[in-house]
Amino acid sequence: MKIKLTDDVMRDHTKEKAMAGPRPVVMSGPSGAGKSTLLKKLLKEFDGVFGFSVSHTTRSPRPGEENGKDYHYVTREVMQAGIANGEFIENAEFSGNMYGTSKAAIQAVQAKNLICILDIDMQGVKNIKRTDLNPIYVSIQAPSMDILEKRLRDRKTESEESLQKRLHAAKVDMEISKEPGLFDVVITNDDLDVAYGKLKDALLKEIQKVRDTSKS
Ligand SMILES: Nc1ncnc2c1ncn2[C@@H]1O[C@H](COP(=O)(O)OP(=O)(O)OP(=O)(O)O)[C@@H](O)[C@H]1O
Numbered sequence: 001m002k003i004k005l006t007d008d009v010m011r012d013h014t015k016e017k018a019m020a021g022p023r024p025v026v027m028s029g030p031s032g033a034g035k036s037t038l039l040k041k042l043l044k045e046f047d048g049v050f051g052f053s054v055s056h057t058t059r060s061p062r063p064g065e066e067n068g069k070d071y072h073y074v075t076r077e078v079m080q081a082g083i084a085n086g087e088f089i090e091n092a093e094f095s096g097n098m099y100g101t102s103k104a105a106i107q108a109v110q111a112k113n114l115i116c117i118l119d120i121d122m123q124g125v126k127n128i129k130r131t132d133l134n135p136i137y138v139s140i141q142a143p144s145m146d147i148l149e150k151r152l153r154d155r156k157t158e159s160e161e162s163l164q165k166r167l168h169a170a171k172v173d174m175e176i177s178k179e180p181g182l183f184d185v186v187i188t189n190d191d192l193d194v195a196y197g198k199l200k201d202a203l204l205k206e207i208q209k210v211r212d213t214s215k216s
C-alpha cells in the first residue's frame with residue numbers, strides 16, 4: 001500500500017529534520033593523545049562548520065589559554081553550584097580538578113547550526129551515553145604509553161604529580177576504549193596528518209549536511 005503524506009505531515013517532518021541539525025561529535029582519549037591538536041585543525045579548516053563546546057574547569061589556565069575560549073575557568077564553589085542547579089549535561093573529576101559541559105555551551109554552538117565538538121574524558125563519555133545528545137563518539141589514542149608520556153612531558157604543562165595522575169588515567173582509558181560499541185571510531189594518532197585524514201573521513205557525512213544546509 002502506498003501511503004500518501006499530507007503537506008502538513010511533510011512540512012512537520014522537514015521542520016523536525018532541520019531542527020535536529022547535525023550530530024555533535026564527542027572526542028575522547030587519554031590526556032596527551034592529541035585531541036586538542038586534531039580538533040584545532042578541524043576548527044581551522046572547517047570554519048563555519050564546527051563549533052567548540054567550551055567546558056568549565058577548576059584547573060588554572062595554561063600559558064596562552066583564554067577564558068571563554070579554551071575553558072570557562074571557575075572555582076569549585078561556582079562549579080558545584082552550577083551542577084546542583086542542573087546547568088551541566090555531564091561533569092567529572094579528572095587529575096584533581098573538576099570539568100564539565102554546560103547545557104548552555106552546547107546550545108550556543110547548536111543555535112548556529114554548527115557541528116558541536118565536545119572534548120571530554122572517559123567519565124564524560126559514559127555520562128553523555130545516558131543523555132539524548134546522540135553524538136558521534138571518536139576515541140583518539142596515542143601509539144603507545146611511552147609516546148604518550150613523551151608527548152605529555154614535552155608539552156611542559158603538567159607537574160610531576162599531575163603527569164602521573166594523567167598517565168594512570170590513560171592506562172584505564174586505553175583499556176575501556178576497546179569496549180565494543182563504546183566508540184564509533186578509534187583513531188591512533190601516530191602521524192598527525194594520517195590521523196587527521198581519518199578524523200575527517202569519519203565526519204564527512206555531518207560536514208556535508210552542514211554545507212548543504214548553509215547552501216539552501
Ligand atoms: N601526531 C603527533 N605527533 C607528535 N606530537 C603530537 C601529535 N599529536 C599531538 N602532538 C603533541 O602532543 C602534545 C599533546 O597533544 P594535545 O595537547 O593535543 O593532547 P590532548 O589529547 O588534547 O591532551 P589533554 O587531554 O591533556 O588536553 C602536544 O604538545 C602536541 O603538540
Ligand SMILES: Nc1nc2c(ncn2[C@@H]2O[C@H](COP(=O)(O)O)[C@@H](O)[C@H]2O)c(=O)[nH]1
Pocket residue numbers: 028029030031035055056059090091092094099100101119120121122123124125
Ligand atoms: N568529562 C569532561 N572532561 C573534560 C571536559 N573538558 C575537558 N575534559 C577532559 O579533561 C582532561 C584534561 O583536560 P586538560 O585540558 O586539563 O588537559 C582531558 O581528557 C579532557 O578531554 C568536560 O567538560 N567534561
